[in-house]
Amino acid sequence: MNFEDFKYHEKNIPASSGQKTLYFENLKNTFYEEIKAAKNKHDYFNQFDQDSVENFMIRYASHKANLAEYYTYYINESYHNKELKYREKTEKVFNLILQKKLWNIQLQWRANLINIKEIRTTWDFSFWNRHITSCPFLPLVEEAEVAILKQYLRDPSNNHDSDEWIYNWQDYREIMEKDEDGDLSAMPDWYEFYDNRMGTGTLLLLPDERGSKEDYYADLGREFYINETKEKIATPATPYVPPPPYLFSGIEEMFKYARKFEDDKHIVELFKIANGLNKTEESYGNICDDEIDAAIELLKEADYAVPINGNSDWREAIKQCAQQYINNVIADEIDVVYEEYRMLAEIGLSKNDDQDVMSEFEKDSIAKIITSYILKGREICGEPQDFDF
Template structure:
């Protein structure tokens, strides 16, 4: 490894090192900012149309002002553009939370529909040919064709649940990533552990939970009966999955026999392991000075835990909130801050839900597509298309038609 103060890459060919394109783009961006700053500073210093503005000050003041003005102008642009590009920031953050939360109503309706489809009470659900298609519909729940619109009665029931729900446990899900909405086996095992066992299809290990809204809804509607319906469709699919898996095992055995088995070494590592590996790499290959800097950084700025990161977000939110937020007395300031934050967000959610529901109804009446609840398009990550192909391969292996009529 070259010395830390004169390191140069061995090869500057971007075609061979495509990862360098990111750094080149960043360099170009900063160079453009520097060029703009130089132009602004020159204009402030030399343009005669500002002479009258600076007349009350000493001539050298204009030089120091130009420096400070360039920095202030860059900050205005950076913050202003960020807020224009992401309008769901502070002023609209609670409306966004409410909009994301609203779709739990449709998620429950879609899950109930899935239970009936699996039991073959229903056979024609638009967009569904295999069970994994419910995951795709869930990702684009805002405009899910098989579901009727949210009724006033459904919204009233949901609002009743929100009022009594624990915000931290049940509602703190701004990015819609805490709850399992359509994983049939996972939800059945959580909500109906006494139900007959389902098919033994491999399920991912989920760091999520089932929303208490599902329990509340079932208790009020009697829809817990749907959890006990037989999974006829899943059993049929499992037969084809097993055929496909057997085919994969045979292909892997052939590959091992001819020496072309897949490389068993890891291609990716979790972030924590990546960081540990970077430290180990530095110890082996970097200079003593850089390793001293690394150790100093790790000592002064240790890796932040998820709990610490959440606490920073809460404290900064309350600190910059435009209205006072009451904080109850507590033995631990962290717990007091946490409870104040959750209570405030809960109040705001209850205020905003009727607003976003009225807006939802307005778009429905106008025939306008409901906007995505998140800042990214989850439907792009449609894994069901792969599952469809694998299922059809399993049917072909069993000598059956490569279609979904089974």
Template sequence: MASDDDILPQDDSADDDRLPFTTYHQEEADRLQAEADTAAVVAADVLQNARYDEFFAPYQPKVREDFARHYVMTRQRWMDVGQADEEQPNRRLTIHTKEAYVALWAIQQKKLFDLQCQWRAEEVTDIPGVVITNDFDTLSAAIENSPALSPITAEEFALYLEWVQQADYARDLNDRHDGRFVWQNHRFLREALAPDAPPLQARPVATLKAVSDWYRFHNARTGHDRLLYLPDVRGTKEERYWDAWREGLREQEAIAQAAGTAPDPRPSYLPPEEHRTLATEFAGRFEPARLNRWREATELLRPPMSEQDRELQMITHFLLSTWEPVAVEGSPDWREATRQAYYAYCHRQLLEQLPVVYQEYLQRQSWGIAQPDRLDWDLSHHNMAQYYRGWLLDGRARLGEPEDFDF
């Protein structure tokens, strides 16, 4: 990479030797080439087919040439966007319904957490699918049809709807992909929901994304905050086996180190921001001067987008695509005004759609059919409890106890 002109190193290796992660680029190249071939055929047809002569007769030949160039791009867009819209005709119409369906399950998440507190205290001992504390994460991921929970009652739904009405959408509800809140983290939730815990606004951002204020509201109305103070009997029992398992890991590492096969201490993962830093350092050392000038110009004129700008970009994209007007109040800061208008709109839509999805939920209950998954997840990739079970049994074995969960 020493030459200033040799920006893109050439790879003369055969296709069979191509690295796996370059397959994407080849697939994209094939797709674009297919589009280009189709465009050439369409353009030639528009320009040369006599059956269009009458159509273009009112215009000079140059117009037909310009039309052919623009038409192939417009036609491709119809194919790309139109096909997606045809396959998902209600995509825009149902976005708020889908959000409401995801939000509905917060009711069951709170019931499951309360049940977890009782199970840990051994007030409840028989919960389908639960033998260790980590199993509650598995139940949480598949909350829609958990046999451990009773159906959502009208009273429970009314209480939740009351909370949604007074909640701050951006802080408490903006979670369409169910990724902001950790529903079953027992240790953290006990600390976060304690009466003497600092208010949400005073906590770090990472903490804000880990607890739902619905839990606090629910406790205040039901008195279930008492469950936070139940003794964690089961967790204490498990910790004894986890200590034994960890001791086994330390012994294995010591043996490996003595044999000269200790694990590689170097990082095996870098977060995205460190990858960018590493890319800058790599280019500065190995790329030609011209590419580094381009890099410096790019970094200067296009710095990484902030979370606030990324949020605003998402909001404006949504507002441009919505089918109804969204009122924006006057403000000296158009960004904040737009943000507030968007979240107020989403809050109204959520309140309208929650009763709809609840009635649909009740209908499925009465028919005896399963509730659909709230997210498109392959739960086999999210079920870590199966590994925790094995590790805990290893700990029991190290202490000379039976390899079962009867403890």
């Protein structure tokens, strides 16, 4: 798209630094007033939690002003090179370290060895599994852990697509369930690889004291509320009205709004570019002709000879070869991601909307149900209605 006629083209903006700063600060306020006025013209925001809507409008106006001010940067970034092409994949794989650190913490927490303010019940580990990069109590990633992850990625026996690694890394019951041979067959390969090199495998021997007590109290509380409901069954109950969903202020949510309501085609294009830069690369997980062709095209970009291992299925061999190439590229990029991670940690900044995540944490409806069961169970046992057990 040609941006020569862009309303906020650099030729239309004050040249001096001070005037330029003031211009875009005023523009941000203007954008906020515009979206605030638009809120009254359509019902899009009515479906969401209103506190989150206000936060969305503020962040949207700020992001829109940022796109207008730095539009040339976003245009150039849309043509990013091979290294940047895999950046988001690399960041996602880097999170495997965070998941393992959270898993180790969970094992210690369940054994009553540590207390954590942001963990009320075992359910909260599932919450932080979904928001791992915003988890506030994880210790910093160490260089040794980064080195281990790079070893894991370069190991030919671990040529899995990183998109296949997205599941509940904190599902204690599933991971710790032994099969008929007495093995932990659901244990992620990455966890075993890490334990064997960091010597943390002994954490698996810790007892699940918290989980057992939690189940006991929750069962008592659940049974109490079930019986209470049966007694009131004859009385028409007030229909349950679920709370409105939370409107997150992420790049994708902002793009959806811009595509639906923005009139300026240049602004929409900039939101599209920003969203595209935030997207994950497509997966090569399934074996079909189109994806085999895609895997071959992927291997063509390599600037070195990529070895291919033998396999009874040549298509499987090509798929694995392409995935190993991706893993090697990611392994090469991990250090850059780690450096950025350390820099942000040192200055106390985050790439996420941590405030939004904490708001969702406090409003988690499933967590509220579970805590109500546990506290009622404690009350039935004549014990304090707290989580100090």
